[in-house]
Amino acid sequence: RVLKSDCLIFLAMKFKTLREGEQAVVFNHLGQGRLIVGPHRVFLFRERFHRLPTFTASRYEYIQMHMNNGSIVHKPGPCQVFENPLESSRCSVEAAENIDGNHLLVVYKKCESGDTERRIVQGPALFIPEADERCHGFKWHGTAPSNKARMIPDLNKxxxxxxxxxxxxxxxxxxxxxxxxxxxxxxxxxxxxxxxxxxxxxxxxxxxxxxxxxxxxxxxxxxxxxxxxxxxxxxxxxxxxxxxxxxxxxxxxxxxxxxxxxxxxxSDQLQEMQNVAIESRTQLRLKRDIEDQEQKLASFKLNKLQERSSIEQAMEIRRQAQRQKIAELKQEHRLEMGELSMKQELALSSLQAKVNQEKEQAENKHKAGHLKKLSFLNVDLTRYLTLEYNTPACDEIRVTTPTRSTAV
Structure with a gap:
């Protein structure tokens, strides 16, 4: 006969096999129990077989065990625990407190003297409380889900x-x-x-x-x-x-x-009035800005025209000065050329006069020598010269030798 419940199997006589990694407790008809660790094959006679449930905790969890003597044991993960009714009444897997860098925990611990000790656990840290420790729970005003600016008492836990x-x-x-x-x-x-x-x-x-x-x-x-x-x-x-x-x-x-x-x-009415006033002020400000922009544009154009006129005047003055300078240079060039030509003409005429003078002196010297030779030959020079030039005498010059003085 076999009767089944949630986790208990009542057997009169039967073999039962435990796989490796499993555990079970076998109770006899007197209520005494013994622990069986797999792998194992068990013969049951007038005994009750109870397979132990398994609790596994990761590195971010711990297992809380309520012992039969009333104490509580916390076993940090990673670990595996079998809920043995011979030792504990209840086991559970609890999450450890993963504290960020800008968070902290307020932990209370009951001392053997009966006093309560308080300590602060500053993040970042992974906190697993001891069995006699508890974390302070805060209940503050919290933001309403429907309105972030509305506070509800004790909402934020x-x-x-x-x-x-x-x-x-x-x-x-x-x-x-x-x-x-x-x-x-x-x-x-x-x-x-x-x-x-x-x-x-x-x-x-x-x-x-x-x-x-x-x-x-x-x-x-x-x-x-x-x-x-x-x-x-x-x-x-x-x-x-x-x-x-x-x-x-x-x-x-x-x-x-x-x-x-x-x-x-x-209020809605006041808000409407303020909106109208704001709109009116905005329109006035826009008109003023537009007028300012137009005035600035006109001033800008006028300034640019003045600058252009000044630039054109300066350019015309420079052109006029350049033309005047060119005319002055041309005049100076003409004067220099005239002066140079005059100097050349004067030099040429001076040279010509000098040549003519030298020529005349040579001719006169030659004539004087010739006449001197003729005078040695007893030639009448006066008659000779008169015949040579064939020019009638206009004046008569007489040379006399007085007794006491000489007269011309």
Missing amino acids: FKQLPTSSNFYYNVKDVRTSDDTILTVKVMLFYRMMDVLKMLDTTHDPIADLSNAICADIISFVGPLTCDKFIERTSELSEQSTYPQLKERAERMGFKVEKVVFRGYHA
């Missing part, structure tokens, strides 16, 4: 604590001095500097930061009119605008790195 993060937040129903209702949108970037201070001072720092930033924005917007608020929206991105936020963050061990103003929203 986690164990790994981020050292730096950010969140969106909308401060609603902010009233200005002229009774305008606004919704101011901001984004906060923060960094956790002291974990122990945070654990000792608050259980939900996101709620505290949200309340502080809400108080600062209300204090900033309250004394301003809507127009003044629009003019000073750039100040909402400066940390000096948020003194309460900064003080509260330092008290909790946080540091506010940056606050970003994301805009604002008013």
